[in-house]
Amino acid sequence: MADIDTEAKVLGKITRYCLTSTALIVTIGNKKSQTVSLHNVIAASFHSDSRLLKIAYVNRKKEKGPLELVHLDGQVEEGKADAARNLANTTMEWAYRDIKPNRRLKVLINPHGGVGKAVAVFNKLVEPVLRTAGCSLDVVHTKKKGDAYEIAKILPLTEFDALLTVSGDGLIHEVLNGFANHSCPRKALQTPVAPIPTGSGNGLSLNLLGIEDGFDVVAASLNAIKGSPMAVDVFSFTQNGKRTISFMSQALGLMADVDLGTEDLRWMGDSRFLYGLFRGLIKFKPCDVKLSYKVVEQDKRKMFENLNSRRSAGGSESISPQIQDENLALPEPKINLEETEGWITFSEPLLYLYAGKGPYVGRDFMAFPVSLPDDGLIDIVAQSVKNFSRTDVVASFGGAPKGELYWNDNLHYLKAKAYRIKPLAKKGYLSVDGESYPFEEFQVEVLPRLATLLSSHGFYNAPFDDMKANKNKGS
Numbered sequence: 001m002a003d004i005d006t007e008a009k010v011l012g013k014i015t016r017y018c019l020t021s022t023a024l025i026v027t028i029g030n031k032k033s034q035t036v037s038l039h040n041v042i043a044a045s046f047h048s049d050s051r052l053l054k055i056a057y058v059n060r061k062k063e064k065g066p067l068e069l070v071h072l073d074g075q076v077e078e079g080k081a082d083a084a085r086n087l088a089n090t091t092m093e094w095a096y097r098d099i100k101p102n103r104r105l106k107v108l109i110n111p112h113g114g115v116g117k118a119v120a121v122f123n124k125l126v127e128p129v130l131r132t133a134g135c136s137l138d139v140v141h142t143k144k145k146g147d148a149y150e151i152a153k154i155l156p157l158t159e160f161d162a163l164l165t166v167s168g169d170g171l172i173h174e175v176l177n178g179f180a181n182h183s184c185p186r187k188a189l190q191t192p193v194a195p196i197p198t199g200s201g202n203g204l205s206l207n208l209l210g211i212e213d214g215f216d217v218v219a220a221s222l223n224a225i226k227g228s229p230m231a232v233d234v235f236s237f238t239q240n241g242k243r244t245i246s247f248m249s250q251a252l253g254l255m256a257d258v259d260l261g262t263e264d265l266r267w268m269g270d271s272r273f274l275y276g277l278f279r280g281l282i283k284f285k286p287c288d289v290k291l292s293y294k295v296v297e298q299d300k301r302k303m304f305e306n307l308n309s310r311r312s313a314g315g316s317e318s319i320s321p322q323i324q325d326e327n328l329a330l331p332e333p334k335i336n337l338e339e340t341e342g343w344i345t346f347s348e349p350l351l352y353l354y355a356g357k358g359p360y361v362g363r364d365f366m367a368f369p370v371s372l373p374d375d376g377l378i379d380i381v382a383q384s385v386k387n388f389s390r391t392d393v394v395a396s397f398g399g400a401p402k403g404e405l406y407w408n409d410n411l412h413y414l415k416a417k418a419y420r421i422k423p424l425a426k427k428g429y430l431s432v433d434g435e436s437y438p439f440e441e442f443q444v445e446v447l448p449r450l451a452t453l454l455s456s457h458g459f460y461n462a463p464f465d466d467m468k469a470n471k472n473k474g475s
C-alpha cells in the first residue's frame with residue numbers, strides 16, 4: 001500500500017499529513033512530526049463546501065501522561081481538495097479495519113461509584129471522544145443499587161453494539177446478572193461490555209487496558225470505540241439455592257475485610273484498600289471456613305508456562321459463534337452440590353481465600369497473575385496462617401502489584417473447575433465482585449466463555465515475569 005499525502009492549514013500553519021498502513025504522520029509547521037497509530041485515530045472527514053479536513057485522534061502530550069482528544073481542523077487549498085478527500089476516506093477505512101464505526105452504545109453511569117465524579121468525568125472526557133467517533137449514545141444515570149440490573153435484564157439487544165459502565169466493578173456485576181436473567185440470556189451475554197473506570201478498584205478495566213491505562217477514561221473510551229469482542233468465562237455462584245453470576249472474584253478473610261470493611265471510605269479512592277489491609281493486619285485473624293475444590297492444576301511453573309504459550313499464540317480466540325436460538329437458556333451448573341468424588345479439602349487455617357479471573361483485582365494487587373480469560377478454570381489463592389506472620393504479609397505486599405506473591409512457597413495457588421466454602425464461624429465478610437454477600441455456604445463453578453468484553457489486545461494486559469527465576473539468576 002502506497003503512502004497517501006496531503007496538506008492543509010491548521011491555525012494558519014501549513015500542516016502535512018502522511019498516511020501509512022499503520023499510522024498517520026502529522027507535521028505542523030516546523031514542529032517535529034507526530035506519528036499517530038491508526039488505532040488511535042477515531043475520525044476523519046473532508047467537507048467539500050468549506051474545504052475543511054477534519055481529523056481527530058487520541059494522543060499523549062507527555063510520554064507517561066493520560067490520553068487526550070486532539071482535533072485537527074485544516075483549511076485545504078482549492079487544488080488539493082481531491083487529495084484531502086482521498087486522505088480522509090482512506091484514513092477512515094484503515095483506522096476502522098475489521099471494526100464497525102459509529103457504534104450504538106448503551107451507557108450506564110453510577111454517579112456514586114468511586115470518589116463520586118463519574119458524571120463530571122463522563123461529560124468532560126468521555127462523551128466528547130465517543131461523539132467525535134460518531135457513536136450514538138443512550139445514557140442512563142443509575143438512581144439506586146439494582147437499576148443497572150433491571151436495565152440489562154430488558155435491554156433491547158438489537159439496538160446496541162455494546163454496553164458501557166461508567167463506574168467500578170460493582171455495576172458490571174449488576175449488568176452481567178441482568179443479562180443472565182434476560183429473556184434471551186445467552187444472546188444478552190454476547191453483548192460486549194466495556195468499563196469506563198470511575199469506581200474505586202476498577203479491576204476489570206485494569207485487566208483489559210493494563211496498569212498504565214487502567215484508570216485512564218480516554219483509553220477506556222478508545223476501547224469502547226475500537227475494542228474487539230472477547231469471550232470470557234464467568235462463574236456460577238450458588239448460595240441458598242439461588243444462582244448469581246460472578247465475573248471477577250470472591251474473597252473471604254483478610255481480602256474481604258479490605259474491600260467490604262472500607263465501603264464507607266469511598267472518598268479515599270483506591271487508597272481505601274491499603275488502609276483496610278493495615279487495619280486487617282492488626283487483627284490478623286484466621287477466617288474460619290472449610291474450603292474444598294475440584295483441582296485441575298497446581299504446579300506453579302506449568303501454569304506460568306501455559307500463560308506464556310497462550311500469550312505467544314496471540315491471545316484468545318475472540319468471540320464464540322453467535323447464538324442462533326434466541327431462547328437458549330443459561331447452562332445449568334454441572335457439578336452437584338452433594339458431589340464429593342475428586343474433591344480435595346484444604347486443611348490449614350486460612351488468613352484469606354481469593355478466587356477469581358483476571359490478573360488485577362486493584363492497582364496495587366495482581367492476585368491472579370496466571371489467569372486466562374477462557375481456560376474454563378477459576379484461579380484460587382489460599383493463604384494459610386501457618387508459617388506466615390504479619391511481617392511476611394507486609395514484606396510480600398511490596399511485590400503485589402507485579403504478582404510476585406505467586407512465587408511465595410507458602411502461598412497455595414491452584415486452578416479448579418469448581419470450589420465450595422462452608423463457614424465454621426457465625427460472622428465474617430464475603431465479597432463477590434466487590435459486593436457484599438451473606439457469610440454462608442456457597443459453591444462456585446466455571447461457565448466457559450459465557451460473557452463478552454471489549455478488548456484491544458485479545459488477552460489480559462498484565463505482564464507477569466518469572467521473578468523466581470530472575471532472583472535465582474541474580475543470586
Ligand SMILES: Nc1ncnc2c1ncn2[C@@H]1O[C@H](COP(=O)(O)OP(=O)(O)OP(=O)(O)O)[C@@H](O)[C@H]1O
Pocket residue numbers: 110111112113114115141142143144145146147166167168169170171172174198199200201202203266433434435
Ligand atoms: N445511584 C446509585 N446510588 C447508590 N448506589 C448505587 C447507585 N448506582 C449503583 N449503585 C451501587 O453502587 C455500588 C458501587 O458501585 P461501583 O462498583 O460502580 O463503584 P465502586 O465500588 O467504588 O468501585 P469498584 O467496585 O471498582 O471498587 C454497586 O453496588 C452499585 O450497585
